[in-house]
Amino acid sequence: MNSPQWRRGSSHINDSKSSAPPKGICSFCGQTHLTAEPHIYDYIQEVDEDLLCQICLQPLVAPTDTKCGHTFCYACLNNYLKIQPLCPLDRTVLTSADCQPASLMVKRLVDKLLVKCPISSHCAAAIPRSELEDHLRFRCSGQSYSNKDNSLSNNNEENRESHNLNSSLSCISLPKPEGDPQAFIVEGELSKIEIQRTSSALGIRIVGGCDSPLRCIVVQEIFPDSLIAQDGRLKPGDQLIEVNGDDLTCCTHMQACSALLQATPVLLLTVYRDRADSYSQVFNEETHWITLIKHSKQPIGCKFTTKRYEPGIYVAEVTEGSIAAQEGSLLLDDKILEINGHDTRFARVEEAYLLLQASSRRVDLLISRRSGGGATFPTISHSRSNSYPGTVAEASNISENENGSPVIKTRRSNRPPPERPMQPKYFTITKAPNESLGISVSGGLHGYHSDTPIYITNIQSQGCLGRSGQIKKGDILLSVNGKSLLGMKHAEAIKELKMAATASSVILGIFEGPETSVSASNFVPSWMYWQNLPRILHMPKTIVLHRSSTGSLGFSIVGGKDSVNGDQPIHILLVVHDSPAAREGKLKCGDQILAVNGYRLDGVRHTTAVAMLKNTKNRVVLEVLSWPGTQL
Numbered sequence: 001m002n003s004p005q006w007r008r009g010s011s012h013i014n015d016s017k018s019s020a021p022p023k024g025i026c027s028f029c030g031q032t033h034l035t036a037e038p039h040i041y042d043y044i045q046e047v048d049e050d051l052l053c054q055i056c057l058q059p060l061v062a063p064t065d066t067k068c069g070h071t072f073c074y075a076c077l078n079n080y081l082k083i084q085p086l087c088p089l090d091r092t093v094l095t096s097a098d099c100q101p102a103s104l105m106v107k108r109l110v111d112k113l114l115v116k117c118p119i120s121s122h123c124a125a126a127i128p129r130s131e132l133e134d135h136l137r138f139r140c141s142g143q144s145y146s147n148k149d150n151s152l153s154n155n156n157e158e159n160r161e162s163h164n165l166n167s168s169l170s171c172i173s174l175p176k177p178e179g180d181p182q183a184f185i186v187e188g189e190l191s192k193i194e195i196q197r198t199s200s201a202l203g204i205r206i207v208g209g210c211d212s213p214l215r216c217i218v219v220q221e222i223f224p225d226s227l228i229a230q231d232g233r234l235k236p237g238d239q240l241i242e243v244n245g246d247d248l249t250c251c252t253h254m255q256a257c258s259a260l261l262q263a264t265p266v267l268l269l270t271v272y273r274d275r276a277d278s279y280s281q282v283f284n285e286e287t288h289w290i291t292l293i294k295h296s297k298q299p300i301g302c303k304f305t306t307k308r309y310e311p312g313i314y315v316a317e318v319t320e321g322s323i324a325a326q327e328g329s330l331l332l333d334d335k336i337l338e339i340n341g342h343d344t345r346f347a348r349v350e351e352a353y354l355l356l357q358a359s360s361r362r363v364d365l366l367i368s369r370r371s372g373g374g375a376t377f378p379t380i381s382h383s384r385s386n387s388y389p390g391t392v393a394e395a396s397n398i399s400e401n402e403n404g405s406p407v408i409k410t411r412r413s414n415r416p417p418p419e420r421p422m423q424p425k426y427f428t429i430t431k432a433p434n435e436s437l438g439i440s441v442s443g444g445l446h447g448y449h450s451d452t453p454i455y456i457t458n459i460q461s462q463g464c465l466g467r468s469g470q471i472k473k474g475d476i477l478l479s480v481n482g483k484s485l486l487g488m489k490h491a492e493a494i495k496e497l498k499m500a501a502t503a504s505s506v507i508l509g510i511f512e513g514p515e516t517s518v519s520a521s522n523f524v525p526s527w528m529y530w531q532n533l534p535r536i537l538h539m540p541k542t543i544v545l546h547r548s549s550t551g552s553l554g555f556s557i558v559g560g561k562d563s564v565n566g567d568q569p570i571h572i573l574l575v576v577h578d579s580p581a582a583r584e585g586k587l588k589c590g591d592q593i594l595a596v597n598g599y600r601l602d603g604v605r606h607t608t609a610v611a612m613l614k615n616t617k618n619r620v621v622l623e624v625l626s627w628p629g630t631q632l
Contacts, residue, residue: 028133030118038062038075042116044126049303049319051110055080055088057317060110063102068092071102079190082241082249083272085215090348091306095250185233188275190241193234195267199227202260202267205629206240207527207590209253213559213568216241217248217256220527220589220629234271237574237589242270253528253630260632274556274574287337290329292363300324300356300363304336304349312336312345313352315367331369338366346607424478429506431464437501438463440522441477444490450626451539452530453477454485454493455513457522473523474513476537481507487539511537527590530627538625540594543587545580545620553613553620554579555587560606570601570609588626595623 025032029039038053038061047059055076062074068087072080077099080088087094101107111130117123123141185191203226208214217240228234240248243259245268251259292300301322304313315334324330336344339355340363356363429437438460443452454477459466477485477493480500485493500506514532517523545553554576559568572591581587593601596612597620604612613620 027136030132030136037079038073041113041129041132042118044114044116047113051106051113054305059113060102060106063106063110064099065102066094067098068094071106082190082247082270083216083239085249089306090350185235185238185271185273187273189272191271191273193231193269193271195227195231195269197227197263197265197267200261200263202226202632203228204234205527205631206256206260207253207629209256209528210250211252212528212531213563213571214573214590215558216573217251217253218573218589234269235273235577237274237576239272239274240269241272242268244268254526257526257630257632286369288329288367288369290327290365290367292323292327292330292365294323294359294361294363302330304352306349313347313349330365330367333369335368336365337368338364340364424509424511425470426479426507426509427468427470429464429468429470429508431504431506433504434502435464436460437497437506438465439471439497441493441497442490442522444493445487445539446489450628451541452627453533453537453539454488454490455523455525457524471508471510472513472516473518474516474525474529476511476513476533477508478511479507479509486537524631525628526630527627528630540623540625541586543584543622543624545584545622547618547620548580552576552579554581557593557606557609557613560609561603562605562607567603570604570606586626587622587624588629590627590629592625593622594625597621 026039029041031040033040038056038058041059041061043059051059053060053063053073053076054070055072058073060071060073063071064074064077065071066077066087068090070087070089072088077088078096081094081096085093085095111128113129114126115129115132117125117127117132117135117140119136119140125135125139125141127135185193203223204219205221205223206217207220208216208218210216219234219236219238219240221236222229222234240256240260242248243256244262244264246259248256248259294300299319299322301319302315302324303317303319305316306313313336315330315332315336318324318330318332336347336352338344339352340359342355344352344355431437439456440458441454442457443454445451456471456473456475456477459471459473461467465471479485480496481503483496485496488496511534513525513529515523515525515529547553555572556574556576557570558573559570561567570593572587572589572593574589575581575587593609595601596609597616599612601609601612
């Protein structure tokens with residue numbers, strides 16, 4: 001999933017009628033930015049790299065420390081954690097509760113940085129950053145122009161407490177944070193939209209939640225002519241970050257459903273849409289050895305980062321005038337494979353820096369460089385990966401060595417891990433001949449939404465099964481008079497039930513469903529209902545994809561043995577529009593991938609699953625388990 005590109009560029013104000021920030025301008029920095037973004041400043045001097053946020057690569061604003069010892073802008077980190085609850089640098093689990101304001105020393109250092117007055121048409125002053133607000137209010141040379149505009153005078157004392165993290169983001173007269181009725185959803189950014197709720201039903205299916213491998217709420221399907229379809233902005237694959245101000249990133253699936261179903265006249269959504277162009281790049285990789293000779297007191301001068309879609313570390317910046325810049329071989333986006341013989345393909349940024357610091361005068365780097373494409377993948381956790389193209393290998397089983405690196409084996413294994421056996425329930429119903437069973441059922445093979453077992457949606461209280469009290473809504477029907485219903489089409493199952501109803505007794509086999517309902521309306525399973533069914537009730541399907549001319553299959557995956565929540569199945573997070581996966585039409589967000597070209601994904605690491613998809617030829621055969629999302 002792509003990281004939002006937080007806007008940090010400066011914008012000068014040229015207004016001949018007012019030198020103080022007009023309405024719509026932040027009172028702290030004098031620039032225009034959203035409430036959830038850091039303040040924007042025009043810095044006069046070069047800032048030490050130790051005072052830069054490693055998310056926006058700009059000087060720290062409201063510096064905030066993580067429990068793992070890193071410092072970021074408060075707004076950058078807060079927005080980042082809404083997308084992925086991991087440290088941006090070392091990938092440890094991180095939430096907002098694990099963060100705290102940075103030390104007073106760090107705050108003083110960034111407060112002393114010299115910045116330009118943003119009202120450049122009337123004032124050329126250079127002042128410490130912490131004094132900019134007072135300068136704009138009381139000392140700006142264009143003050144005579146600002147008497148007609150008292151937009152700054154509305155700030156209260158709470159806004160002036162810049163040491164408080166919440167107040168550091170308080171900007172007056174900015175666009176309303178709750179959303180714009182006409183706003184479009186921008187790829188790669190958090191977008192806020194407002195939808196007038198004329199119906200209680202939204203007309204969507206959702207999957208995911210913090211209690212699932214997806215770890216976020218994703219739109220799986222939008223029903224035609226529904227409220228959301230008529231609005232026209234949401235698409236399948238969009239992640240729902242907030243609803244009516246409630247954070248969904250830490251919600252379970254059912255909690256998110258409850259929040260979305262709240263009866264409010266207006267639906268305010270914060271949405272994240274992944275960038276489609278991240279899934280359509282073709283790269284050829286070349287490896288090079290680079291030798292750097294360290295000089296006393298002169299740094300090597302390169303910054304490293306990580307990427308969401310691949311493990312490893314990459315060159316994010318080569319400092320001008322440094323050893324690396326003078327040598328000239330190290331380029332942006334180079335992947336560091338080795339440092340002085342130490343394998344760094346799965347290393348963290350801190351480990352790479354330690355290896356450089358511990359090295360002698362000579363530093364030998366083995367790097368991998370991509371050619372044939374120009375786009376780089378955004379920086380977030382490698383726990384989400386897209387089906388990017390790569391070198392073609394012969395079909396073979398891929399497992400892992402001790403380092404988690406893919407290892408090719410010649411033996412194929414299709415045996416899934418053992419599972420606790422299902423415990424069905426069998427009982428006999430005695431009734432009058434030709435008396436209806438008094439139940440409604442749904443599901444079956446080749447259903448409208450997915451292949452599912454036959455399950456009970458409603459029970460007539462006065463019917464023979466209702467009187468017996470031995471079944472409930474949500475139970476799975478396994479068999480009728482000894483004949484299995486598993487793998488039957490819906491019409492075939494109905495035929496068997498009607499035939500059984502002609503007799504005076506019926507033997508039913510059921511599996512107690514993980515969910516039920518006591519309301520009079522029909523039972524509708526949630527996405528989690530299907531996730532909790534035993535494997536014997538799964539109905540996987542085979543999907544054949546052919547790579548596009550760019551080499552991409554067009555979907556991203558989450559999960560794996562090394563995921564944040566422990567060993568998780570591999571699931572599809574996003575199907576890219578107009579990709580091979582989308583054109584085939586059977587893959588959906590939330591689907592589980594069981595096998596790739598016959599090789600099972602049970603218990604593999606995320607990186608191994610990526611390698612299995614990467615090392616396939618143009619024809620890729622997927623075994624997929626597809627369940628319908630929760631209908632809202």
